[in-house]
Amino acid sequence: MTRMTYLTLAATTALLTINVAAATQASSPIPLRIELTPKNLGMGKGTLTVSLTFARIPAQTAKSALLSLPLIDSNVDSAAPDIRDLTATDSLGQVHLLESTRDMPEISDRDSEIGGPSVVWSADRKIVGPLTVSYIVPAHATKPPRGPAPPIGLYEADRATSGAASMFLPLPLYDGKYSVTIHWAASIGSEKSTNVTSLDSGANTISTIMDRAEIYATYMMSGAIQAWTPSGADQDFRGAWQGQPNFDAAALMSWANTLHGHYKQFFNQTASQPYTVFLRYNPINAGGGVGLYHSFVETYGAEAGSDPDELKLTLAHEMFHTFSPYITDPTGLLSSWFGEGLAVFYQAALPFRFHMISADLFLHSINYSAARYYTDIFATSPNSEIPDMFWKDTRIRTLPYDRSMLYFATVDYAMRSKTHNKKSLDTLVLGMLAREKMGKSLSNSDWESLLRENLGEESVQHFRSFLAGEKPVPASAAFGACFERYTTKLRRYELGFEPAVLAEPKRVVRGLVPNSAAAEAGLHNGDIIVTPVPQDQIQGEQNTKINLDILRNGQKLKITYLPRGEFVDVYQWRKIKISR
Template sequence: MTERDVLASAQEARWRRWASFGIAVGVAAIAGCRTVKEERGSDGGATLAPATTGLTLELTPRPERKDILVELRVGGAAAAAVRELYVSQAWADTHGAEAIDAIDVRDERGEVVLDAPREGSRERVYTLDRAPVGELQARFTARPTGSRLGLRVEADRVTGVGYGFLLLPRLEEPVPTRVRWNLDALGPGAHGVSSLGEGDAEVDATSEKLARAVYMAGPVISARAGEQRIHTLGASALVPREILSWAGRARTVAEARLHRGEAEGGAEPLTIFLVGEPGLGRDHDGTYLGGSLGLWFDGTRSFDAGLRIALTHELSHRYLGGEMMVLDEEGEPSAWFTEGFTVHYARRLLFDAGMITAGEFAEDLNRIEEEALGARGHEREAYRRGSRYAALLDHRLRRSSKGVKSLDELLAGLRSRGEPQVKVDDFKAAVGEALGDEGVTELERLVLRREGEVDLPSSAFGPCLRRVREQRKLFDVGFDVASLASGMDVIRGVVRGSAASRAGLHDGLLVLQVRKLPKPEEGLSTEVDLTVTDHKGARRVRYRPWAIHAVYRWKARPCA
């Protein structure tokens, strides 16, 4: 039996003791060190001192199984109030309900039966068949589902946002909460951190706060400046302290342009999680979670302009999507505003502050256009259309006022009403007040009905950039490469008519071997080389990852 098998066996035995005798476990964190009150069980392992109040979340990565064992204990008045458990159905690109398995719920009387789950558009809800007696214990397995922001378990690391893998008791009021990590299987250098704190953290939290958090463990590198923290994993080229200092400057710039209220008494606490993943090339994903944010990117990247813009994008969500959002006719946040306007402002803020060059600004504009043509184009359309419209609206406002007003003033006027949620009709009214009926018609056609292209004039970004139209051979793998980085090894997101499609790839193919999966920076002469299988049997697929597209390109030009 291997050391990992011994650890897994001890964990199983410990749960059996909880289930049989209702023994609770807890950990005390003193001066940043883990202090454990131990009892010896029949397996020779240590059980922990019982937690009598609040909630304990214990996380045990099991890389040999590609999963994580999650154990929850709720005690005191909080346990008596629990009537249901819930897990997110869909948040960002995650599907938490698909991640969980082997649910077991118990209290002092024994097993607590869960009713058949209620399937909603946002949550899957399990109702307890009776009120808990004493401490409520829930245990389940969580596995990766292919999401980049969801759970990911590798040999020496685990990452994920809580929405993507946590089944939680419904606790609307904050309770004393403890996060515990069991990281022996990740190696001696592993360290656990989360949005709730470093190591074994203790905070007051609701169940929503647990879901709305980043969890990361492995060989984490961290830095701190006051109440600002940064944790990096799998990104050896990055210098955390330098990035934290740069992020402070970017927050100041965003605050000045997007908040524009009374000065706050110092920066709010913020924790930044930077996760390097293999094989992402120029692609990245990110999320802003209030007091923390996460960014997933290629682990070989330096802190280049693209990453600086991506980090500023997430920082800007404090205001766009946080302090203010535009609701559609169904009352849901409009992605064209929350994401598209944030794309526009992230690069605009940095460029106007001299923190990126005109060439770097143009490169990010071109990246968004190229993404819209790739395998993730359907996911990025709101980003692309919204950012284009934000630039067009800013251009129209500056031109009509002869430079006196801009998009900044329009947003400030809407924000001054004091309500973070702006109805789309109110947004239309603000545009109409500034640009007349023609402006409203343009908004309705280009954004709300998504008819036609948002055609930006060459002068849309000022004298330092110009627009040209080109036929370009672009790197295009033709499917979503993230589907192979997920650990599921199933082809997804094949683009119709692409080189991948012509070579015989289609959604649902199982990948047996990846001989070569080139990155964009490797150029167009490289070759995708995979062995795949389906009901027709195994076969080798090879093709060149490129396609011809007619695209708008932005280029820097000399300016004062």
């Protein structure tokens, strides 16, 4: 089954933020040139030289925050502390910059948030004319993992580097549009580089119109990488990978390209819009990934994350995010039930509908989520509790994915039953998308409006009960007439100690549960867990053991156990024979 995926909007490692919260949006896009020069990639000490030129700076005051880069984005440390040789000039000459740390305003984009504690550079005077900012950042600026997190940090390996703009690329804190030109200069001190971004593949210079959030969420890969392009007329899709996967990466890209074409038809997309899939190695939580601007970053490993079927489901999930509507009121993770739940539902439903996966893989996707949800001791936790606990406990973090998928299955079945299959969940999703395309910021009330219009007031109350924590139970035939629901017994996930430990920079065991599998395996309170431990996948796998690298009184130990507790009843689905 697919590894956990996190939708993020990267907040930028050399983010030049201009504090224009009170300023009005400019009438025309601000020209912004981004020039990137890789150097010595593959030697372990590679760098990126970055030069940014803003044709004009929005309204500002002397000593206002001119440059800003969040320190942490989606549980990943940015390269803000690693920036060196930072210089700035405008029409009057050198601009002296003062560095500080501030808590910058957080804004919502889709179901992620941008901002928070940031490195901020203030100018000693008002900027006059175009501003050029230059600096150097390590090509490998990835810090020790805090725990579960998307693969957005700058990562140098296999004579290449990759990362999200939020980790290293400066931008002003400006809500208007930019006319962005990204130019890759020739690499220095290393072999010839191939350069791919979320915006296109292979070109050294790319130009487009983007807003701040879209630039934040742009992914870049440069060096000795492999790039894949389709042979047909549809040239929107691109693929690129860093390193040497132990599966046929080109075949996987071809499959994803075909699915991308089906998605374009499903969502009635006629305009050309680039979409790029990136692959890179992940030694910790292989198989997971992150959806970014017009792109998806998927990770692979030596064992986990090397199954093409699992990778296909992950690709189907994240590609759906690129096309689907998003609820942005309420902000951030409070609305993740919508975007993530839909993506889990459709990651199997659409490829199965398009005859691109087998019935067995379709069932595998459904049953994995159902098993993980119905064994979750926090299954009835209200949606309002998710943001505070999302990064602290896998059992909370998976709720927007699993519980919401099951809820959408109940809605889909209700729509099909009422209309004799003339309407389905598709009708509501496309209805939300139509509102979004009209420029409306979507909220829960928009969803309720469509529910009320199609299924009546009772469906609205059902939705509100779902948000309050009520367990969704899809009908036996909810996933099709050839499948049926049955009940079986599975064991709850039980880590055996305080789950928040695994999301902390220093993982010191506390809250050890007496008589748990962890305690019986020899784990002690006060043990230091040296290596990060991904849980989201293990939580859904009944027979997968957890491996802990422990430091105790200066001695290194390995502790392995099956993180399971009591047996509980769960719903699953299976194929049935239909008589004709």
